[in-house]
Amino acid sequence: MSSNVRVLAARSCFDVVDQGMSLSEVLPKAQAQLANPLDKALLQEICFGVMRQLPQLEAVCSQLMTKPLVKQLRPLQFLLYVGIYQLKFMRIPDHAAISETVDAARELKGQSLTKLINAILRSVQRQPALFQFDTAADAVKYNHPGWLINRLRHAYPQQWQQVLAANQQKAPLWLRVNTQRINPTDYAAALTRAGIEYSRPVAELPQAIKLAQAQEVTTLPGYAEGWFSVQDAAAQYAATLLQVNDSQHILDACCAPGGKSCHILELAPRANLTALDKDAKRLTRVEENLARLGLQAKVIAADAAQPDSWWQGQLYDRILLDVPCSATGVIRRHPDIRWLRKNTDIAPLCQLQQQILQQCWRLLAPGGVLLYATCSVLPDENSAQITHFLQHNADARLDPLPQQNAGTVGWQLLPGEQDLDGFYYARLIKLPTQGETT
Numbered sequence: 001m002s003s004n005v006r007v008l009a010a011r012s013c014f015d016v017v018d019q020g021m022s023l024s025e026v027l028p029k030a031q032a033q034l035a036n037p038l039d040k041a042l043l044q045e046i047c048f049g050v051m052r053q054l055p056q057l058e059a060v061c062s063q064l065m066t067k068p069l070v071k072q073l074r075p076l077q078f079l080l081y082v083g084i085y086q087l088k089f090m091r092i093p094d095h096a097a098i099s100e101t102v103d104a105a106r107e108l109k110g111q112s113l114t115k116l117i118n119a120i121l122r123s124v125q126r127q128p129a130l131f132q133f134d135t136a137a138d139a140v141k142y143n144h145p146g147w148l149i150n151r152l153r154h155a156y157p158q159q160w161q162q163v164l165a166a167n168q169q170k171a172p173l174w175l176r177v178n179t180q181r182i183n184p185t186d187y188a189a190a191l192t193r194a195g196i197e198y199s200r201p202v203a204e205l206p207q208a209i210k211l212a213q214a215q216e217v218t219t220l221p222g223y224a225e226g227w228f229s230v231q232d233a234a235a236q237y238a239a240t241l242l243q244v245n246d247s248q249h250i251l252d253a254c255c256a257p258g259g260k261s262c263h264i265l266e267l268a269p270r271a272n273l274t275a276l277d278k279d280a281k282r283l284t285r286v287e288e289n290l291a292r293l294g295l296q297a298k299v300i301a302a303d304a305a306q307p308d309s310w311w312q313g314q315l316y317d318r319i320l321l322d323v324p325c326s327a328t329g330v331i332r333r334h335p336d337i338r339w340l341r342k343n344t345d346i347a348p349l350c351q352l353q354q355q356i357l358q359q360c361w362r363l364l365a366p367g368g369v370l371l372y373a374t375c376s377v378l379p380d381e382n383s384a385q386i387t388h389f390l391q392h393n394a395d396a397r398l399d400p401l402p403q404q405n406a407g408t409v410g411w412q413l414l415p416g417e418q419d420l421d422g423f424y425y426a427r428l429i430k431l432p433t434q435g436e437t438t
């Protein structure tokens with residue numbers, strides 16, 4: 001237990017990089033140890049920053065140390081990154097960044113290392129040239145793992161550097177107005193009255209509002225009343241592209257934490273929606289979100305790849321498959337993903353995605369629509385999956401989306417385009433079998 005921001009930052013970064021835990025798991029627990037909201041925000045900023053710059057922070061340290069600190073001292077190695085990050089990337093006065101970091105070292109049982117840490121931080125302060133990476137390896141130059149850079153370069157020969165640069169940006173806070181509770185224009189007026197700057201830049205998504213500055217969402221107008229949800233506008237396309245209405249049977253087969261299920265019900269509140277997810281714990285978030293927004297669905301904990309264990313025989317008019325994926329489209333929002341995900345994760349994920357797609361396809365009524373979605377930018381999880389599926393399912397037809405480029409299979413949004421997350425959508429229609437009409 002500690003209430004020192006730098007100690008918590010060093011431990012959190014250690015937990016992610018060395019222990020494989022996600023920041024979304026680690027950070028709230030660390031923040032809970034801090035009373036001051038400014039300290040909570042500082043902790044997040046430092047952790048996100050270290051995740052974004054990790055290879056360069058490591059490279060600077062390796063120029064100043066003969067070898068990294070040994071195993072039991074690893075949290076102190078991360079404390080060094082925390083200290084260097086503050087010196088190079090934050091507007092904290094140098095003397096404060098150095099002295100706070102050295103104090104934190106004492107708390108992390110690094111009494112004998114305070115001199116070394118102090119000396120390293122002072123070298124970084126004095127030698128800006130340590131941060132020259134023009135001729136460094138790509139992983140250091142672009143602050144991403146090599147395997148991911150290679151995949152992106154291969155997939156996007158013209159845009160890979162743009163994708164890597166977008167991943168280094170801070171993601172904006174997007175809201176989705178709950179149109180069952182309030183009209184988006186009235187909600188925008190409530191924001192104006194509260195002195196909160198915003199824009200509504202996506203004409204196709206009138207309910208999407210981008211805040212000029214991130215802020216604690218519980219303090220925004222109408223949080224308790226369920227007037228809005230937090231959701232990137234890229235994800236807000238899902239419910240619209242699914243073409244929902246009140247008379248349909250709809251399946252959201254990978255629904256937790258429920259962002260898209262709730263949006264579907266905001267557009268079609270009387271639709272018969274089954275919200276399914278394999279992870280029962282995550283489903284409690286779905287229940288909470290439905291309750292806060294005043295919406296109703298049938299919530300089931302089950303495996304979408306094995307419908308025989310839960311499906312009761314009624315075909316669906318609409319199916320949303322927001323399948324588990326590499327999440328490589330949302331690295332700007334979750335900068336730790338690049339260190340948690342491994343190249344070897346991609347093939348098993350693709351296999352699971354294809355299984356879910358194939359199994360849920362059986363549950364779709366003739367004439368029905370299935371929307372396949374991922375927050376990935378890797379074609380193996382996206383266009384290649386749909387191409388493969390179309391080759392093996394004669395009753396499936398790709399319904400081109402207005403947003404997709406001619407000749408492409410589905411719509412690939414790259415991170416940063418219109419200030420959105422990276423996302424992929426493909427809409428499939430089930431053809432009636434011979435002799436059947438819809």
Ligand SMILES: C[S@@+](CC[C@H](N)C(=O)[O-])C[C@H]1O[C@@H](n2cnc3c(N)ncnc32)[C@H](O)[C@@H]1O
Pocket residue numbers: 235253254255256257258259260261276277278279282302303304305322323324325356
């Ligand atoms: C990308 S997230 C879904 C996000 C959600 N659609 C939303 O908008 O809030 C993918 C989800 O798939 C779930 N999942 C993974 N494997 C599954 C399976 N075999 N069957 C059902 N759900 C699965 C995960 O638990 C996770 O909640």
